[in-house]
Amino acid sequence: TPALEASFSSLKFFASTSIFIPLGISSLIFFPENAVEYFVSYYDYYQPEAYLPHTDTYIEKDSSINDEIDRLRLKATSSLMSRDDVVIVASVSCIYGLGSPDEYKELLVFVEQGEETTREEILKRLVSIQYERNDIDFARGRFRVRGDTIEIFPAYEESAYRIELFGNKVEKITQINPVTGKKIIDCKKAIIYPAKHFVTTSSRMERAMKSIEEELRERLIELHSQNKLLETQRVETRTKYDLEMMAEIGYCSGIENYSRHLSARPAGSRPWCLLDYFPEDFLLIIDESHQTIPQLNGMYNGDNSRKKTLVEHGFRLPSALDNRPLKFKEFERLMPQTIYVSATPGPYEIKKSE
Incomplete structure (x- = not known):
């Protein structure tokens, strides 16, 4: 269910939408001057990286990216960096990790x-x-x-x-x-603006690579002490290959799994996401909130369970766990003025509105 996130100086938009939302009718919203952007998942097909221990099956990440939606996502963040009158129509993709907005703007x-x-x-x-x-x-x-x-x-x-x-x-x-x-x-x-959301300077890349190497050393010692030889070989081979790619071209497949190192964040800290690209005083409208709130609440657990298995069996470093969607409490801390739109609001929205 899409959420509508907007940067406005007033609630005039809410006043106008209140007319047609309860009626359940098709509507055309016309913004002649604003930058109206779209931010949803850019995958036409997505098979996440996974490992099934009971059958010893490793499933490599496989995906097909929609080029036009990728463009629209980048357009959304570039508009937020350059304008104040921006309206973003987004899905739950808005709580998934992106690169640092400060670095994104700094590197233009x-x-x-x-x-x-x-x-x-x-x-x-x-x-x-x-x-x-x-x-x-x-x-x-x-x-x-x-x-x-x-x-x-x-x-x-x-x-x-x-x-x-x-x-x-x-x-x-x-x-x-x-x-x-x-x-x-x-x-x-x-x-x-940058061609990708995950970008950094050469000096920060060097710092990140040293941090990744240090984490790898610690992880190898830990796995050796547990006599997990296969897992040791897996994580060493994978990480060293990724480091070689970063050194050669400044990028590697799955670089988002090292986002904590690239942005020099402490372990366990939340990732940057689309909400960080907005100014502090934006307006958040959550459509069909009785469905959207539970969806936002559940995104972290599914992602964390899959990645924990990858980490435990040597396919990823533990820092990959920090490339994730926001926990709901983290999302709540980023919520500014918020309007919940629902014909059948759930207990969460009712409590928040009291």
């Missing part, structure tokens, strides 16, 4: 017309926020280079930027159609 690439910079510096900054160079296949999250012209396709947009340099100076910035290359509009500046 800002290019302004007339700015003194070099082509190499712009390319280096793009690579650091997970953009890939591809001069043939120009797609979301990629850039291409032709002489002193750089074309960037932001991971969250439907249009691209063309940046033209003359020597060490940005001469012209144009918003273009990524297919035809035709100009849409001239721009004074271009702001490029």
Whole structure:
């Protein structure tokens, strides 16, 4: 059941929606000026990583990501970073772990017309926020280079930027159609947010890798002391491979399982999530709250049970347990002004409304 999260200066939205919500009729809500975004799970198909001890069966993570929904998720966070008048329609995906909002904003690439910079510096900054160079296949999250012209396709947009340099100076910035290359509009500046939610600087990556190595050493000692030789081999092989990938390309498959190290959070602390990207004074509206609240309440337990089995049998380090959805108490602490919408409210909403 979707939850509607919005940043507003007043409750005028609630006043208008109160007219049609009790009637149970189809409605069109028109926001002519606001950034209206969408944040749900981007998987068309998802088989989580799992281990079944009773049959000794390891199930590798398998998924199919919907490219358009991935774009919309990135668009949602980029809008929250750059605007105040944002409306987000979200599912329970909003309580699952994302990268740090501070690092996400800190690592944006800002290019302004007339700015003194070099082509190499712009390319280096793009690579650091997970953009890939591809001069043939120009797609979301990629850039291409032709002489002193750089074309960037932001991971969250439907249009691209063309940046033209003359020597060490940005001469012209144009918003273009990524297919035809035709100009849409001239721009004074271009702001490029990261291509992924899990991004960090090279220095923080090095620090995180040292922290992962330290956790691995401690875990190997623990498993050796329990005479769990197979589990020892599993976790050592897996973690060292992931560390090699991080060192080579700054990323690895399943990097979210190391999110605690990447954001330097203490063990057991909650992950960052979409709610952290909002300002403090936003409005939260929970639709069909009698169903949504129990759903939010149950997400942590299922995830934790599956990952505990992976950790116990050497498929993941214990820190993977901190890549998780929020516990309900953690979600409650992040809840600002909240409106529960339900024809049959549950005991939780009734108690909160007293």
